[in-house]
Structures are given as structure tokens and as C-alpha cells.
Amino acid sequence: MSRGVARTGTSPERKYRAVSSSPTVSSTWAVRPEWGPCPAGGAPSEDELDTTITIPPVTDTSLIDGDVLQRVLSAALANGGDMAEVFAEDSATATAMLDDRRIEELSSGRSRGAGIRVVAGETTGFAHTSDLSEAGLLAAASAAASVARGRGGGGRTVAVALGPPAVHDRGARTLPGTVAKSTKLDLLVRADEAARAAGGSISQVQVGCGDSRRRVLVANSDGLLAENDQIRTRFNVMCVANGDTGMQTGYESLARTEGYEIFERYNVEDIARIAAGRALAKLSARAAPSGEVPIVLAGGSGGILFHEACGHGLEADHILKDASVYTGQMGKLVASPLVTLVDDGTVLGEWGNVAFDDEGHAPSRSVLIENGVLTDYMWDWLRARKEGRTSSGNGRRQSYQHLPMVRMTNTYLLAGRENADEIVAQTPSGVYVSKLGGGQVNTTTGDFVFGTTEAYLIEDGHLTEPLRDANLIGNGPEVLRRIDAVADDFDMTPGTCGKDGQSVPVGCGQATLRITGVTLGGTA
Amino acid sequence: MEVYVTRGSENEVRAYDGEVESLTSADSSGVGIRVLLDGTGGEGRRLGFAWAGSLDPAVVQDALGAARDNARYATPDPDVVLAEPDGVPSVEQDLWDDAVITVPMQDKIALALELERSTRSADPRVRQVSSADYSDSRVEVALASTTGIRSETRRTTAFVSVDAIAGEGADSQTGTGFSVGRSPATLHPDEAKADAVLRSTRLLGAQKARSARCTVVFDPRVVSTLLSVVGSALSGEAVVKGRSLFAGRIGESVASGDFTLTDDPTNSRAFSASSYDGEGLACRSNVLISDGMLRMFVYDTVSARRAQTRSTGSAVRGGFSGTPSAGCRALVLAPGTKSAEEILASVGEGLYVQSITGVHSGVNPVSGDFSVGAEGLMIRGGCLAEPVREVTVASTLQRMLQAVVAVGGDLRWLPGVAAGQTLAIADMQLSGD
Numbered sequence: 019m020s021r022g023v024a025r026t027g028t029s030p031e032r033k034y035r036a037v038s039s040s041p042t043v044s045s046t047w048a049v050r051p052e053w054g055p056c057p058a059g060g061a062p063s064e065d066e067l068d069t070t071i072t073i074p075p076v077t078d079t080s081l082i083d084g085d086v087l088q089r090v091l092s093a094a095l096a097n098g099g100d101m102a103e104v105f106a107e108d109s110a111t112a113t114a115m116l117d118d119r120r121i122e123e124l125s126s127g128r129s130r131g132a133g134i135r136v137v138a139g140e141t142t143g144f145a146h147t148s149d150l151s152e153a154g155l156l157a158a159a160s161a162a163a164s165v166a167r168g169r170g171g172g173g174r175t176v177a178v179a180l181g182p183p184a185v186h187d188r189g190a191r192t193l194p195g196t197v198a199k200s201t202k203l204d205l206l207v208r209a210d211e212a213a214r215a216a217g218g219s220i221s222q223v224q225v226g227c228g229d230s231r232r233r234v235l236v237a238n239s240d241g242l243l244a245e246n247d248q249i250r251t252r253f254n255v256m257c258v259a260n261g262d263t264g265m266q267t268g269y270e271s272l273a274r275t276e277g278y279e280i281f282e283r284y285n286v287e288d289i290a291r292i293a294a295g296r297a298l299a300k301l302s303a304r305a306a307p308s309g310e311v312p313i314v315l316a317g318g319s320g321g322i323l324f325h326e327a328c329g330h331g332l333e334a335d336h337i338l339k340d341a342s343v344y345t346g347q348m349g350k351l352v353a354s355p356l357v358t359l360v361d362d363g364t365v366l367g368e369w370g371n372v373a374f375d376d377e378g379h380a381p382s383r384s385v386l387i388e389n390g391v392l393t394d395y396m397w398d399w400l401r402a403r404k405e406g407r408t409s410s411g412n413g414r415r416q417s418y419q420h421l422p423m424v425r426m427t428n429t430y431l432l433a434g435r436e437n438a439d440e441i442v443a444q445t446p447s448g449v450y451v452s453k454l455g456g457g458q459v460n461t462t463t464g465d466f467v468f469g470t471t472e473a474y475l476i477e478d479g480h481l482t483e484p485l486r487d488a489n490l491i492g493n494g495p496e497v498l499r500r501i502d503a504v505a506d507d508f509d510m511t512p513g514t515c516g517k518d519g520q521s522v523p524v525g526c527g528q529a530t531l532r533i534t535g536v537t538l539g540g541t542a
Numbered sequence: 543m544e545v546y547v548t549r550g551s552e553n554e555v556r557a558y559d560g561e562v563e564s565l566t567s568a569d570s571s572g573v574g575i576r577v578l579l580d581g582t583g584g585e586g587r588r589l590g591f592a593w594a595g596s597l598d599p600a601v602v603q604d605a606l607g608a609a610r611d612n613a614r615y616a617t618p619d620p621d622v623v624l625a626e627p628d629g630v631p632s633v634e635q636d637l638w639d640d641a642v643i644t645v646p647m648q649d650k651i652a653l654a655l656e657l658e659r660s661t662r663s664a665d666p667r668v669r670q671v672s673s674a675d676y677s678d679s680r681v682e683v684a685l686a687s688t689t690g691i692r693s694e695t696r697r698t699t700a701f702v703s704v705d706a707i708a709g710e711g712a713d714s715q716t717g718t719g720f721s722v723g724r725s726p727a728t729l730h731p732d733e734a735k736a737d738a739v740l741r742s743t744r745l746l747g748a749q750k751a752r753s754a755r756c757t758v759v760f761d762p763r764v765v766s767t768l769l770s771v772v773g774s775a776l777s778g779e780a781v782v783k784g785r786s787l788f789a790g791r792i793g794e795s796v797a798s799g800d801f802t803l804t805d806d807p808t809n810s811r812a813f814s815a816s817s818y819d820g821e822g823l824a825c826r827s828n829v830l831i832s833d834g835m836l837r838m839f840v841y842d843t844v845s846a847r848r849a850q851t852r853s854t855g856s857a858v859r860g861g862f863s864g865t866p867s868a869g870c871r872a873l874v875l876a877p878g879t880k881s882a883e884e885i886l887a888s889v890g891e892g893l894y895v896q897s898i899t900g901v902h903s904g905v906n907p908v909s910g911d912f913s914v915g916a917e918g919l920m921i922r923g924g925c926l927a928e929p930v931r932e933v934t935v936a937s938t939l940q941r942m943l944q945a946v947v948a949v950g951g952d953l954r955w956l957p958g959v960a961a962g963q964t965l966a967i968a969d970m971q972l973s974g975d
Contacts, residue, residue, distance in 0.1 A: 114615075117783065118782075118783045119617075120616075120617040120619055121615060121616050121617045122589075122616065122617070123589065123591055123616065123865060124590055124591065124612035124613075124615050124616065125591045125592065125593070125612065125865070126591075126592040126593075126605070126608035126609070126612060127592065127593045127594065127595075127863055128592075128593075128594045128595065128596075128601065128604065128605065129594070129595035129596075130595070130596060130601075131595065131596075139561075140558075140559075140561050140563065141561060141562045141563065141564070141565070142563065142564040142565070143564075143565050143566075144564060144565065144566040144567075144568075145566070145567050145568055146568045146570075147568070147569070148570065148571065148595055148596045148598075161567050164565075164647075165562065165565050199611075199612075199615050200615065203615060221784050222783055222784045222785060258784060258785055258908055260784070264787070264909060264910065265784075265785075265787070265908050265909055266908070266909050267906060267908045267909060300909075306913070308753050308934075308936065308971050308972075308973040309753045309973050309974070309975070310975065336672075339558070339670065339672045339673075340669075340670055340707075341670065341672040341707060341716075343714075419568065419570065421564060421566065454903075455902075455903040455904075456900070456902050456903035457900065457903055458899040458900050458902075458903070458915070460716055460899070462672075462707055462714050462715075462716045463714060463715060463716065463931065465899075465915070465917070465931055465932050466899075466915075467899045467900035467903065467904065467914070467915035467934070468900070468903060469900055469903025469904045469913070486909070486911050487904065487906055487909070487911045487913065488904060488911070488913040488934075488936060489900040489903055489904035489913045489914060489915055489934055489936075491900075491915045491932055491933065491934050491973075492932065493932055537750070537932065537933070537934065537973055537974060537975075538934075538973065539904065539913040539914070539915070539934025539935070539936045539971075539973045540913065540936060540971070540973065541913075541936045541937060541938075541971040
């Protein structure tokens with residue numbers, strides 16, 4: 019599997035990815051995990067560490083002093099401009115990977131820096147630096163300010179009255195930095211053993227875990243000052259099963275905006291067995307059907323349907339450029355009356371949760387579609403300003419090296435009242451999808467794909483044969499109108515959403531539902 | 543111990559509606575450190591890794607300590623080693639053009655604005671240009687190890703792209719065009735514009751097609767994507783870990799007779815050409831599939847040892863924050879003699895695919911299952927006919943390689959890890975109505 023596909027590092031070599039920037043792409047964990055996998059025994063315990071710490075760890079102190087912020091913001095507006103912003107970040111990541119029965123790689127990473135944005139009219143200037151000293155910040159401010167030159171705004175001295183920082187309780191109890199490496203590796207070994215014990219046909223197992231602590235400070239010339247401390251933890255298992263019909267893969271992940279306390283609630287053996295079970299089931303799978311079929315999506319199977327079918331199309335940047343099939347549809351029926359869709363960055367612990375967005379604004383619970391009627395779009399500061407409204411807290415960015423844009427947080431369909439088993443029983447023939455992989459959408463046409471990674475035939479209201487992987491293709495508004503049943507078994511799943519070359523963590527949620535017809539791209 | 547250091551800078555201009563929407567300029571640098579420790583009792587070695595997005599001495603010192611500590615937790619393994627000089631000479635390449643630095647920013651801005659303006663006015667059916675971008679970068683990479691590796695590479699890139707939206711009535715269709723080079727002067731914005739306009743306008747009126755089994759002709763840009771997926775299954779690391787559909791098939795016929803696939807980063811026309819690989823060994827030209835027969839896999843040092851062979855100079859890494867792994871860097875399929883038009887004529891009836899979606903969700907390089915969303919035009923009587931959207935094309939990678947019926951002579955050097963040309967594959971399943 020190509021390592022290059024999922025990579026979204028901050029390397030200067032990243033530019034070539036711009037080629038695929040036209041459609042928005044999301045993948046609920048691309049097959050190849052972005053954080054390394056790894057395991058085996060004999061690791062020393064954490065208290066033997068003697069690492070020389072020469073720079074402070076990611077700590078609770080402010081990233082930049084308030085008086086420095088004021089001088090930098092003033093410098094950023096030296097040529098004029100409507101708004102200047104400093105986004106500073108200090109993040110530490112740790113990953114561990116078990117592959118081929120060995121703990122292959124432990125990796126530690128550190129990234130610190132600031133991005134400075136100057137907005138002058140319709141133009142944004144942006145510069146970033148890894149130098150958080152006042153001199154480094156002033157140099158970046160000067161570079162960002164160059165866009166305002168010649169616009170006649172003139173320099174203005176900004177007395178930025180920064181309020182007290184809005185600091186959010188991170189909600190994590192067990193910070194990743196306090197967990198012994200040997201404890202993390204034990205999780206990997208346990209998952210490897212459980213996956214291999216799931217069936218003799220499991221021929222390869224890759225287990226990865228990763229955590230990050232990301233300290234963020236946002237300050238702008240409107241006086242906003244927000245500090246944020248984001249903890250994320252994730253765990254993933256990829257299995258290969260080998261049989262008479264060749265090899266098949268199975269994947270499962272856990273990812274939360276929490277610390278290592280998640281492993282008190284979630285069992286890594288369960289995650290491993292689910293991944294192994296998917297690979298094993300597909301060894302006896304037949305080719306998926308070709309053509310339009312009724313589809314039942316299991317609760318928590320990915321939720322990526324809504325992320326692609328309408329989520330991206332409801333982002334205000336696409337709307338304002340008339341590059342979305344949902345432009346001009348406000349107040350109109352765009353989906354089945356069973357559809358009430360919400361984007362909600364406030365769901366504590368979910369993968370797309372944010373205490374503040376990356377422009378310092380509080381997240382909100384936005385009802386985007388209510389009983390099938392389009393009620394709202396998602397907004398960042400820049401696009402909200404154009405429309406004379408406030409941000410909905412959907413301004414996000416991958417890192418300090420990126421400009422913010424409109425992004426989803428946790429996007430989910432509200433549960434219905436039906437029973438999941440009965441929905442299947444009332445489907446004479448079709449396909450039941452118990453797990454979805456990634457997807458991709460062209461927001462302008464509304465055409466989107468999403469892939470199955472575990473699916474079964476429905477015959478006479480019963481699940482029968484397993485099916486090999488395939489993509490489904492549909493048009494957003496059309497598919498949403500064809501939803502004719504929604505159950506009460508809501509669940510959420512984590513994913514990584516890519517847009518214009520930037521990746522951010524998102525959540526997707528849905529209950530079991532049925533679509534009366536979608537084109538399934540199988541070969542049978 | 544091995545240290546990998548990068549330093550670079552980049553500029554990006556985005557034009558929209560006659561104005562500069564955003565202007566980005568930035569420098570960045572970073573370091574990746576691998577530390578190898580002897581295992582206790584001589585049973586093998588252990589590797590640890592750490593990276594930092596800074597060359598500040600204190601930060602680098604900290605990363606070194608983290609890498610050393612991480613190594614203590616790895617499983618001892620006799621195959622884990624750092625690369626050593628292997629005597630293969632590197633091919634010097636000129637991948638650097640100072641013009642990326644010397645051309646004033648105002649000229650780069652003008653390039654983006656003009657691309658946006660000219661695309662908007664190129665065809666009355668173009669109703670929107672959602673973005674027109676110019677970007678460039680320069681990157682220098684140095685690698686040194688205690689095993690005697692010393693390598694330095696540097697490259698510049700320049701890039702323009704434009705996204706056009708064509709409209710007629712309620713129908714909207716999109717098309718992207720781009721051009722890559724080593725400097726602003728080597729770009730062809732007119733080709734980017736023409737491509738975006740052609741691709742968006744010719745899809746106007748597209749409908750779903752009827753499901754059928756047919757020959758599919760793929761556009762060069764799509765072929766580049768397909769080859770990169772095939773290349774990922776030719777990674778020696780995927781092979782030794784039992785995750786490649788090609789494992790155990792060396793010497794077998796895996797593709798049709800006119801399919802010859804080479805990974806050749808020594809050709810400076812390739813976008814990702816390089817003199818050295820991600821472990822500092824000389825890049826070399828490796829013929830992977832010759833006349834349909836599987837000849838070899840690509841290896842980095844560790845996967846080569848596991849397979850009891852030698853590195854093929856094919857270590858790739860995702861910048862300073864990634865560790866090396868075996869992978870293809872500059873795939874090129876030996877061109878045939880036919881033009882795209884001649885291939886369409888020879889196919890007669892089928893589907894021409896101009897772009898695909900869902901590669902990451904519908905193509906599995908382990909099982910070979912292949913299912914992607916597609917848009918393009920039907921082929922009727924050997925010519926392009928009515929436009930098609932919202933369909934999928936499916937098969938398996940194994941069957942597709944065997945079913946290649948024509949390889950075009952219209953080779954295009956494209957960004958990414960593979961070049962592309964027109965390619966026709968028989969007996970694929972088209973799913974629509």
C-alpha cells in the first residue's frame with residue numbers, strides 16, 4: 019500500500035499534492051494508517067528514561083506573551099488591512115507501530131511555529147515561521163503584510179486590547195506524555211495476539227497507536243485571544259487474511275479527542291477481532307453486484323454518506339463561489355423528510371471535537387438540514403464576514419503552516435424511530451453495508467463515491483453472502499431523497515478529512531438507514 | 543545513526559474573480575533522526591526515530607534524545623540496518639532553476655491572475671473559475687550517516703492549476719488543468735487553461751450510462767494514478783510482509799505482452815526525479831515488468847535484507863517526519879506507437895474515462911479489487927461520443943494488467959510518482975443504470 023497516499027506531513031515537498039486539490043476527498047482512515055503501526059516484548063519501563071530535555075515540553079504556559087502579540091499584530095497591519103491574526107502552535111506527537119510481529123518503529127515528533135494572516139479587502143496574505151521569537155514573528159508579520167501594500171489603507175497603529183485568554187478544559191484525564199512507552203506497546207502486542215487468534219487464515223497484522231498534544235494560541239486585531247490544548251489518541255489494526263481466493267484486508271480503528279483513559283472503556287482485543295473478522299469474512303466473498311440496488315447502511319458504518327453527499331457541499335466557501343450543488347437551495351427540500359443533519363463541534367471526546375476552532379471561535383451545533391429542508395451552511399470567519407454574519411466555528415486548519423478554511427467537525431444524521439433488524443427484514447433484496455471506507459465528492463456536480471469494506475447480500479430480508487469491496491456512486495441530492503427508513507441505533511466513527519491538501523480529524527455519525535437505490539460498482 | 547535534513551521555501555498565489563484571494567510565502571525546515579542500537583545479547587539491532595520541524599540546535603538535540611530512547615523499545619532484529627555505500631554511482635541531474643527565486647513575486651501574481659482571466663473568457667460556457675493557483679517551492683535535502691552515507695539533493699518546482707466550472711442551464715460540470723515545471727518560465731498556462739476548459743465543457747449534458755461490460759480507454763492523468771497503485775504493490779516491503787498481490791510471482795506473466803514498466807528516477811524529465819534515494823543511495827533505473835513478465839520488486843535496505851537481496855536504491859520517505867520505506871518514485875510505462883485517436887479508433891465501442899474518484903476507497907493493492915467512480919465520454923464508431931457521469935468501472939488489478947489492449951505513444955510527464963499515456967483495458971464492468 020502506498021505510503022505516499024495518506025501522507026500529509028509538513029514537509030516542503032508536499033506541493034505536488036496540489037494536483038488533486040479540485041475535488042474534496044475524505045477518507046475514514048485510508049487503508050494505510052497515517053500514524054505508524056508496530057510490537058514485541060522486552061521493552062524497558064518508562065522510569066528508566068534519561069532523555070536530556072533541552073527545550074521545554076509542550077506545557078501549560080502561554081506560547082507567546084501578550085505584549086509581543088500586540089507588537090506583532092501591529093506590524094502585520096503596518097500597511098493597512100482589515101484584520102490581522104496570529105495562530106501559534108506547539109504540538110508533540112508520538113506513534114508506535116507493530117508490523118509483521120515486530121515492534122518496528124517508535125516515532126516522536128515536535129512541531130512549533132506560527133502562521134500570520136492579514137486580510138485586506140478580498141485578499142489574504144499569509145506567512146508562517148517555525149521561529150516563535152519576537153524577531154521571527156515580526157518577519158512573518160511583515161511578509162504577510164505585503165498584500166496590503168498599495169491598497170491605500172495606510173499604516174495604523176493597533177492598540178489591541180486583548181482580553182483574558184479563553185482557555186478550555188481539555189477534557190483529557192490521562193495525558194499521553196504521562197503514559198509509559200512500554201504501556202503503549204503492550205496495547206499493540208495484545209491486539210496483534212487477538213487478531214492472529216481470530217483465525218488461522220490471518221497472515222499479517224499491523225497495529226498502530228498514536229497520540230498528540232497540540233497547544234494552540236489564536237490572537238487577532240479584533241481583540242480575540244483564545245488558547246486551546248487538544249489531546250488526541252488513536253489506535254488502529256489492519257489485518258490480511260490469505261485463502262484459496264487470494265488475500266483480503268480488514269481494518270478497524272478507535273480515535274478520540276481524549277487521552278489514554280479511552281483504553282479503560284475500549285478493549286484493544288475487540289478492535290483487533292473486528293479487523294480480523296472483516297478480512298476473514300471476505301475470503302469467501304463473491305464479487306459485488308453491478309448496477310442500482312437498494313442499500314441498507316448499518317448504524318455507525320461510517321456516516322461518510324452524509325459527509326460526502328452533502329457535508330462538503332454545505333461548506334460556505336464552495337457556496338459563495340457557486341461551486342456547490344446546494345447553492346441557492348436554502349429553505350428548499352433537498353433530502354427525504356427523514357433527514358435531519360447536524361454539524362456539531364461540541365460533542366466532547368468525538369474525533370472532530372474542538373474547544374475552539376482554529377480561528378479562536380467557539381464551535382456550535384448547526385442544524386444544516388431539518389426534516390429534509392436545507393436550513394444552514396457551515397461558516398468560517400472570512401466567509402461569514404462576506405455575508406455579514408458570525409462564524410459557526412467551522413474555521414479549521416491542519417497546522418500553523420496552513421490557512422484556515424470551512425471544515426466539518428462532527429457531522430451526523432439524527433436517529434430515527436425504526437428498528438434496524440426490521441429495516442433489513444423488510445428489504446426483499448439489496449446490499450447491507452456494515453462498514454464503509456473512504457469517499458470523495460465533486461461539490462459542484464454533487465456526484466460522490468464511498469467505498470464498502472464489509473458488505474453482505476440481502477436476500478428475502480436476510481443477510482446472506484459476503485461481498486468483495488466496491489465503491490458506490492450517487493448524486494448527493496438524489497441519494498438523500500431516496501432515504502426511506504432510519505433506525506434508532508445511532509453510532510459515530512472517526513475519520514480524516516482531506517480538502518485542498520489539508521487533513522483534519524472529523525467525526526461522522528448515523529443510525530441504520532435504507533436508500534432505495536444507489537449504483538454499486540461491483541463486477542457481478 | 544542517520545540524520546536527514548530538509549530546508550525549503552514556498553510561495554503560493556490563488557487568484558479568484560480578478561483579485562488575489564490569498565498569497566502565501568513561507569520557509570520551512572526540519573530534521574529526521576534514526577538511531578540504531580545493538581540489541582542485548584547480539585540478537586539484532588533496534589531502531590528509533592524522532593523528527594522536529596525546526597533546525598534550532600536545542601530542538602534537534604531534543605529529537606536526538608527522543609530517537610535514542612525510542613530505539614530501546616523496538617524489537618531486536620538482525621535485518622534492521624542503515625544503508626551503506628554500495629558503489630553504484632549516482633546520475634547527476636539538474637533539477638534546480640534559480641528563476642523560482644529570482645522571478646519577482648509580482649510576475650508570479652500576474653501569472654495566476656492571467657490564468658484565471660483567460661480561462662474565464664476562453665469559452666462562453668465557462669461560468670465560473672473557482673480557483674487559479676500558481677505555486678513554487680525549492681527544497682534542499684542532506685543526508686548523512688555513521689555508516690558512510692553522504693548525499694545532497696535539491697530541486698525546484700513550479701506549478702499552475704486552474705479549476706473551471708462549465709454551465710448550461712441547470713447543468714454544471716468541472717474540469718481541472720495544470721502544468722508543472724522547474725521554474726515559472728517552463729510552465730504552460732495555456733495548456734492548463736485549455737485542458738480545464740475542454741474537460742469541463744465536454745462533460746456538459748452528461749448522463750448515467752447503461753451497465754455493460756466493455757473496453758475502457760483511460761486518459762493519461764488517470765493512467766498515472768493507476769500506475770502508482772500498481773507500483774505500491776511492487777514495493778519489496780509489501781512483498782516481504784505478505785501484503786502484495788505480486789508476491790511469489792517473479793518470472794510469471796502478470797500483464798499483457800506490450801506492458802513494460804520501469805521505475806526510473808534518473809530521468810530528469812520525471813517530476814520526482816532524484817539522484818539519491820531516501821537512504822542516500824544512488825537512484826537507478828529498475829525494470830519491474832518487462833513485456834508482461836514480472837522481473838523484480840523495489841527494495842530499500844531493510845526490506846532487501848529480509849528478502850535476501852540488495853537495495854535497489856528505492857527508499858522513499860515522506861519528508862523529514864517519515865522513515866524510509868521501499869517504493870517507486872518515477873514510474874514510466876514504455877510508450878507504444880498509437881496516438882489517442884488511433885486507440886479510440888481501434889477500440890471502436892467502449893468508454894473513455896477522463897477522471898476517476900474513490901481510488902483510496904475502492905482500489906485495494908493487497909486483494910487487487912478495483913472499483914472507482916468515473917466520468918468521461920462513450921466511444922462509438924471509434925470516436926468520442928456523448929458524455930457520461932455517475933458511473934463506476936470495476937475489475938481486479940490482476941485482470942486489468944492482463945487485459946491491456948493498447949498502450950499509447952502520447953507519454954506525459956506528470957506530477958506524482960508516475961508518468962502517463964493513453965491506455966486501453968478490455969473487459970471491464972461499467973456500472974450505471
